[in-house]
Amino acid sequence: MRHIISILIENEAGALSRVSGLFSARGYNIESLTVAPTEDASLSRMTIVSVGSDDIIEQITKQLNKLIDVVKVVDLSEAAHIERELMLVKVRATGKDREEMKRIADIFRGRIIDVTESSYVIELTGNTTKLDAFLDAIDRSLILETVRTGVCGIGRGDRILKV
């Protein structure tokens, strides 16, 4: 099962490597990992997408909690939540493809944020499956470059991850 694990961690040098080192040392899988400071600069928030059985995910959350710098750990996927990922795609946009690319970007509510005679950069936000669907919808041979931020997520309603 795919899980989205959110972590509040002391914003100290090496905090990221403590987490990533834990995953590699114990053979846990990381699909994506994002990290940035929160509104409280002394804390970073990390979002990790991992795939594993319930037992493995339980171990992952326990092991994360054991790290001294980790303040809180929540498995967002346990309840209602929102997830988003940002993707920038640079595509070839010439001839008939130029108009078609614009149309598909519009359908996916993407925005073209850079234009040259032969290319677009399209900005797209959504959950992982939406971004995958966009890449499937366009002609693969037209993709020059893609970059994705990895998933970040937040609980719905009253679920709040805060110190």
Add this chain to the structure above:
Amino acid sequence: MQLTGAEIVIRCLQEEKVEYIFGYPGGSVLFIYDELFKQDQIRHILVRHEQAAVHAADAYSRSSNKVGVCMVTSGPGVTNAVTGIATAYMDSIPLVILTGQVPTAYIGQDAFQEADTVGITRPCVKHNFLVKDVKDLAVTIKKAFYLAKTGRPGPVLVDIPKDITIQKCEFHYPKTISMRSYNPVIKGHAGQIKKAVQLLLDAKRPMIYTGGGVILSDAADRLTRLARMLGFPVTQTLMGLGGYPATDRQHLGMLGMHGTYEANMAMQNCDVLLAIGARFDDRVIGNPAHFGQVPRKIIHVDIDPSSISKRVKVDVPIVGNVPDVLDEIIKQLEASEGKPDQKALAAWWKQIEEWRGKHCLKYKMGKDVIMPQYVVEKLYEVTGGDAFITSDVGQHQMFAAQYYKFDKPRRWINSGGLGTMGFGLPAAMGVCFANPGATVACITGEGSIQMNIQELSTCKQFRLPIKIINLNNGYLGMVRQWQQMFHGNRYSESYVDALPDFVKLAEAYGHVGMRITKPADVEPALKEAFGKHKHELVFMDFVINPEANVFPMVAAGKGLSEMILAEEL
């Protein structure tokens, strides 16, 4: 008053009432060593290799329940210490390791004796710090001691760049510390404890299985009280030995790969298992799938939530400090009207006595050649069962665990988790400093002892009267045993050719050396070593039967009840 970083380090250690630092100087810690020189409250023990400094500090802690402290220089000082740190980490031993680092401005420049200490040690410490500002130094050291000894203990490393040790700031050592990200649980959940008590009272075939957590948390007295109240059988892991008196009838001996027949059979066949401060590791329960074939209710008491349901699913997890949880269990048992089912218990004990009747630790005594088991038995007799025993890793370690009956906690000092050869001798040094005047023996083999033999020099310098019991069979015995049993007798690289003359070697270091080759000489030699040479280090080279194997044995991947017994071969 403004103090330099080096002065602050020493003042912090004094505030922590540190008696000994085990260490080795070098360029990046020179200012700290200079301050050490100027005071006489803390004694520095100069080892001959950094690995030994960590093992010594580790065993100092294991045998006293104080935090062990060691100090090494940057680069190779740290990399040499890593094996020691990992050893302490695997066995949850509270240590503070102070390491020198190249000056802040040089970090990342591939400077002389630079290593990424925080990076290298991260996977084998409870936590580590790089001090980047002298103002953070005192509070960081305070945190290190606090982290090392609270919760599940472990080694904590503080990396101090050389420039920090000469910068100055106001010294203030905090009395207490709190960290928002670290709040270990002490008390167990009352509701869970209630469930556990009910399970214990309803049990027909109960079993108590305890590990190093009982020793580390000083819970041996509570464990003994609880076990006697209930009348249940007790088995202990390699790390748990001494937590319950080994000579007591309720004790079934060690369990696991080389556990006793009765302990492993009872563990496999019990219906309610109370696991205390133990972690169901592979050497203890063998194949978890095989272990899971028998339905039983498991209560697991541990301070570390991540130890619970890691290898074996448990029914009643209780996260908490072992003594606090045991106190609560005892309290609830006393208040409860129910009593253990005596009829069922009697039947269970009858079964256990049948298993015990196999006498699985029997061995064939040779007339001309010494059996290693015999040496350990005689050592037990000669020392009155009251010595501190350290060991290295291999067959001798298992013989020591099987045949030396530990009645008290903190007497059995060995590297259980990491299985570090070379641990025994430096560990014995640490025990000597923590327990002046105590009888200390290091049971080792000719393979292991050579991994830190240079410490014979340290032993001379500090006049440590360790008795080295070298069970010399000319082979890396445990490797040879596996090769004999599982690799078609192909003894690949397990024969150690060109061994030194250990008697001469001991003498060269200024100690007493003895070689014992005949069974009849074992006891007199031991008596002489522990009598006439009480105050000297004696290196006793016992030439033993090279064919001796450790039994019973649960082969890797097998189930606990699938033991190979000596008589079956």
